[in-house]
Amino acid sequence: MTATMNSTVADATVFVVDDDPALRKSLRWLMESVGLHVETFGSAADFLGAYEPGRLGCVVLDVRMPGMGGLELQERLRDCGCRMPVIVMTAYGDVPMAVRSMQAGAVHFFEKPVSDQVLLEHVQQALAADVSRHRDEAHVRHIEQLFARLTQREWQVLDRVVDGLSSREIGEALGVSFKTVEAHRAKIMRKTKADSVAHLIRMYLSLPATPKNPQTATFAATGRGA
């Protein structure tokens, strides 16, 4: 399920990647006993083939697999923008292997057999972290969509509102009447569904300042602050 702002841990999946069929099956059996949704893969390549970006969950993988190993899979996932938490397990590991896994972005490194409480706890945490990350991202995307509906004039007004100018000062700065500024402000509040100026400013500040953002484009166009 693709993440939305209302996603919960119940929408997340544990992706188990292990070359040992019995171990795969046992992990599914264990995790499903606490109500987790599990999908298993016999190799890193199988998992990469089935992976859909945007899905919620975490990856539990064995670092030692024939063909593509766990570390390489971690790198591939990172390269393709997957930010799902990764939990690495191995039948036996050493410190360098653990360090390399963690450096590659794993959130935990376990030696098998790991106590089910510990494993389930970390899996739950990883799922919660992923859900909350997705939620944050979805929230930002939602705000971006709302703000995308503002006109250039409205952005000019908004920038000055955020700067703390009064409607009168904004009117003077932009060479329009107080009433016109007030009308723009009402439209901005309506379009962004802001409850209050404080809410509006909070949303404005959560927007990433990327060049694609009209916010930045406006900065350049109006020469704000000059």
Place this chain on the structure above:
Amino acid sequence: MEEELEALRRRVHQLEQQLAEREAVGGAREILPAAIDDRTELLLRANEMLQEQIHERRRAIELLEESQERWRSLVQSAPDMIIHLHRDRTVGFINHTSSYSRFTPQDVTGRDVLEFVPAESAARVQRDLDRVFQQAESISHEVAVPDADGCPRWYQSHIAPIVCNGRVTGAIVVCRDITEFRRAAEELRQTQDRLVHVARVSSVGEMAAALAHELNQPLAAIANFVRGCMIRLQSDGRATPEILATLQESVDEAHRASEVIRRLRQFLQRQESRREPAVLNDLVEDALHIAEPALRRHQAKTTLTLSPDLSRVLVDRVQIIQVVLNLLLNAAEAMSDVAPDGRQIELETLRLADATVGLRITDRGPGLPSGLGARIFEPFVTTKPGGLGMGLSICRTIVEAHQGALHGETIAAPRGARFLLVFPVTESRASS
């Protein structure tokens, strides 16, 4: 008057005689100087000829001396002992005695050579000398002779007859000190034995590591399965506390078994790990050296291409040599069905990207067993009758413990199997 005349007549005669005498002397005076000149010339020429003969003689003697000196120094400076024996086995000449011997050439000359041969070899030396003298055969044998301290030194002696007019008049014996050679050969044999032993011992450790992996997997699965059951039973209250407690015990036992394996593995690993910087080329050459007799037995020929500028790797030498040895022997064994002149193994060391170096081993066998794929690296997977299937598994365990990688593939044209060993390099360059 008569008397006077007579006297006059006598006087005339006398005068005539005198005149005649005087005439004769005058002629002789003319002839004499020429005769003397002739004689002198003859004498001078004879002298010249004699001088020339003397000169030639002297030159011949010089040449002879020179030639003798050349031969003498050749014989004297030869590292081998060169002995001339008369037919009665007495020493006629010896260039030098061994620096380890307590005898000088003067001690030996004129004495029976058997006096200088230890008792246990005397009979054989005598028998061999008899054969040389009687049948004019050349014979080689090895003799141990104690040195001044009584330690045995080994000599290889070659005895050749001297034949004069169809008769054996003596023998030339050339003795070479092969003690160091024998010592080196013995050392090599012992080193090889030791290496095989170390390899075997280290195999136990690596086998334990591989087995730890293989046993931990099912143990982990058992624990997961049982815990999954327990959680389900607990959540809908279907099981009594007794059953749950027993199930928990089985989970605990599975964990305990894993712990035992983990400790065993740690113990074996701690004992083995001895990493040092090494050049991959050296390790490959060492492995090739050890594998040589086996490769010869398999009639497998090797070509070695070493990359000259390889950075060092940080490895346990013995373990990596063991890996290369394993791959080499696998390659040789894989070609048993190939015609002997097609049994080629190519070894190539490479500088690879990402600060790694590699060794590629290519054979001309049938390639990797189809359908097995990457499973050839799993324990107990084998295509060899009677094989345990631990070779490649151990190789992979060793290589991965070195943060390296081991890949295998089948290649076509010419068909064969190709293995690639990759190791990360340490920062220092081999040449520095």
